[in-house]
Amino acid sequence: MKKVLRSTCRLGWRIVLVGILLAGLLNAVPIGTVSAALISYEIFSLQIHLPEGARIEYLRLYFYDTNTSHNSIAWITTYDGAGGYTDVVSTQSSGSSGYGQSVSAYFEHIVDNETETYVLNWLPSVSDASMRLMGMRVAYKLPDGAGGWVGYYYLHVAGCTFTPRSSTMEWRYPLAGGVYATSWDHFLPFLRK
């Protein structure tokens, strides 16, 4: 009888131990390792509103880039609300010397607020302070009513007003109106807020 009780007790402790280990693994592995591996593919976004009929011609990216192996990418993307989207234009950071700006190639897109919503997207590519979004500027012209265009007009936004599209992403403020992605605290799931 004593032998049976002892072995049952041991089994109970083993179940408790295995349970604790499993809980630890389930907590740490999916949030920590896997998320951190995928996290650089997260995108920061900002909704923008442009006048109906305006012609968008350039996107300018203001960045801080000291990363020697990656560049960040900026897009103007439109969504139709039915799952359809179009990346209207993109431009990316370059070099690794710090502050800089890049202008997209010339393009023409007439703003159609009836069927599309306009969003600025930014892919940091890396999750640390070596890659920062300092701002974006959309250059557009307005119709003059006689078949021509007047402008340029600008929609100019600071990087610190962008937020990630997913709540699994962490972000930090590096001063000067910028933003950068970070993920170090994903390795500390028990300490997460």
Add this chain to the structure above:
Amino acid sequence: MSAKRVWILVASVMILVGLTVVTVFANPFSQTSSEDGAHYEEWIGTADTVIGDDPDEDGYTGPVVSSPGVAVPSEGESDLETLPAEPASEGEFRPDELQPEAPEAEPQWSGFYYDFSAGATMRPRASLTNWEYWGGGCLYTTKGYDLLTLPLNLPEGVRIDYLRLYYYDSSTAGNLVAYITIYDGGGGIADLISVVSSGSAGYGYVVSDYVGQVVDNSTYAYVLNVGTGVNNETNRLCGLRVAYRLP
């Protein structure tokens, strides 16, 4: 089956049934209004119904106080070098720019136009700061010290005259502070104006000193920033209103 196991089974079933009943009655998917679940108080402050009694309203005839500058900046000294972006190309005009025309004489300014944003639409500059929605378009922070931020998109050439902060302040430990800040994308920053909540009587608003800054979207990004002072519901951000004039 032993009586002990039967009791365990019965207890488990009762817990499950209890949870199901609570969930059905709570109906978490039945939110019909953006204000469902929000907290309300009997007194919701005094709306500014008198037009012309504040300097940021048409018809005001009282004294106008020009801003002496921002006493407490929205951020400290940057630890980064502030460099002009692509200094080699300074002075050249890019394809997305036109040669600026000579400035005209001081334009005649229109009456006031407003950019009015609810406090609930602002978000922290870093994810270290948490926030909660209170109700009535107000929010408060619960953790962290990052400013809440929102882009300020105004027409080119308009003149920003005033910033108004709508708040709930019942804290004796800290006040809310709001800024209009401009960034040049190359590390440069300037606070155009700041305004601070006062007292601890609850809902209220405060109007800044006169700003008088003409919007230059070519060079700067304009941002609204707010610090809540304390991390609890005694200080709530309820809104920001920028008064501007057209040339």
